[in-house]
Amino acid sequence: MKNTFALRLLTMAMLAAAGLASTATLSYAQNGEKLAQQLCASCHGPGGHSESPMFPRLAGQTQEYLENQLHSFHNHARGETDARSYMWAMASQLDDATIKSLAEYYSHQTPTPGTPGGNPALIAKGEDIFHHGVPSAGVPACASCHGAEAQGMGQFPRLAGQHEEYLLRQLGVFKNGTRANAPMMTAVAHALNGEEAQAVAAYLNSK
Ligand code: HEC
Ligand code: HEC
Known part of the structure; x- marks a missing residue:
C-alpha cells in the first residue's frame, strides 16, 4: 500500500514536471520527442533503451503496436498490475495526437541490440520454439506473427532484444488473464x- 502511494506521488510529480498536469500545456505535449526525453526516459531510458528489466525497451518497436498499447493503457483495456500502477496515470494525460507522436518517435529509434551470453542449450531450445512452435502442445511458431527475426510488424510487436524478465512477465500475465485484451x-x-x-x-533477449 505504502509503495503504491509513493509511486502515485512520484508519477504525479513527474507529470507535473513535464507540464502535463495542466491541460493548457497539452499542445506542447504533442511533441513526442520532447515528452519522451523529459518524462518517459526516466523509466524507459534515453531513446527507449531501458536498462532495468522492470521497464520494457521501446526503441525500434513498431508504431502501430506502441499506439495500440498507449490507447489500451488510456482506456484501461490492458490491466495487469504493473500496467495499472505505472502506465494508467501516465496514459490518462495523453491525447490521440500525442500518442501518435510518441509512437512515431520510438519506432524510429535504432533497436537495442540483444544481450550476448546466456545458457546456449536454453537459447537453442528457445530458437527452435520461436521458429517451429511446439506442435505436440499446440504452440504455434512465434515467427509466424512476430517475424522471422522477431522484428515485429504492425500490430505484432518486436520481441528481439527485449528484456528477458519483461518477456517472461508478459507471458505470465497473458496466462493469468490480467493482460486480457490480446486473445491471440x-x-x-x-x-x-x-x-x-x-x-x-x-533466446529473444539474446537476439
Ligand atoms: C514511472 C515509470 C514509467 C514512466 C515514467 C513511463 N512508463 Fe511506460 N511502462 C512502465 C512499466 C513498468 C511498463 C510495463 C508494464 C507491465 O509490465 O505491464 C511500461 C510499459 C509501457 C509500454 C508497453 C510496452 C510494451 O512492450 O508492451 C509503452 C508503449 C510505454 N510504457 C510507453 C510509455 C511512454 C510513451 C511514456 C511517457 C509518456 C512512459 N511509458 C512513461 C513504466 C513507466
Ligand atoms: C497468431 C499470432 C501470434 C503468435 C503465433 C504469437 N504471438 Fe505474441 N503477440 C501477438 C500479438 C497480436 C501481440 C500484441 C498483443 C497486444 O496488442 O497487446 C503479441 C504480444 C506478445 C508479447 C508481448 C510483448 C510486449 O512488448 O509486451 C510477447 C512477450 C509475445 N507476444 C510472445 C510470443 C511468443 C513467445 C510466441 C510463440 C510461442 C508468440 N508470441 C506467438 C500475436 C502472436
Whole structure:
C-alpha cells in the first residue's frame, strides 16, 4: 500500500514536471520527442533503451503496436498490475495526437541490440520454439506473427532484444488473464509450459 502511494506521488510529480498536469500545456505535449526525453526516459531510458528489466525497451518497436498499447493503457483495456500502477496515470494525460507522436518517435529509434551470453542449450531450445512452435502442445511458431527475426510488424510487436524478465512477465500475465485484451497471446501463453517460456525469452533477449 505504502509503495503504491509513493509511486502515485512520484508519477504525479513527474507529470507535473513535464507540464502535463495542466491541460493548457497539452499542445506542447504533442511533441513526442520532447515528452519522451523529459518524462518517459526516466523509466524507459534515453531513446527507449531501458536498462532495468522492470521497464520494457521501446526503441525500434513498431508504431502501430506502441499506439495500440498507449490507447489500451488510456482506456484501461490492458490491466495487469504493473500496467495499472505505472502506465494508467501516465496514459490518462495523453491525447490521440500525442500518442501518435510518441509512437512515431520510438519506432524510429535504432533497436537495442540483444544481450550476448546466456545458457546456449536454453537459447537453442528457445530458437527452435520461436521458429517451429511446439506442435505436440499446440504452440504455434512465434515467427509466424512476430517475424522471422522477431522484428515485429504492425500490430505484432518486436520481441528481439527485449528484456528477458519483461518477456517472461508478459507471458505470465497473458496466462493469468490480467493482460486480457490480446486473445491471440492468451491462447499461446496457455499452451506454453514454464520451461518453454523461459527458453523462448532467453533466446529473444539474446537476439
Ligand atoms: C514511472 C515509470 C514509467 C514512466 C515514467 C513511463 N512508463 Fe511506460 N511502462 C512502465 C512499466 C513498468 C511498463 C510495463 C508494464 C507491465 O509490465 O505491464 C511500461 C510499459 C509501457 C509500454 C508497453 C510496452 C510494451 O512492450 O508492451 C509503452 C508503449 C510505454 N510504457 C510507453 C510509455 C511512454 C510513451 C511514456 C511517457 C509518456 C512512459 N511509458 C512513461 C513504466 C513507466
Ligand atoms: C497468431 C499470432 C501470434 C503468435 C503465433 C504469437 N504471438 Fe505474441 N503477440 C501477438 C500479438 C497480436 C501481440 C500484441 C498483443 C497486444 O496488442 O497487446 C503479441 C504480444 C506478445 C508479447 C508481448 C510483448 C510486449 O512488448 O509486451 C510477447 C512477450 C509475445 N507476444 C510472445 C510470443 C511468443 C513467445 C510466441 C510463440 C510461442 C508468440 N508470441 C506467438 C500475436 C502472436
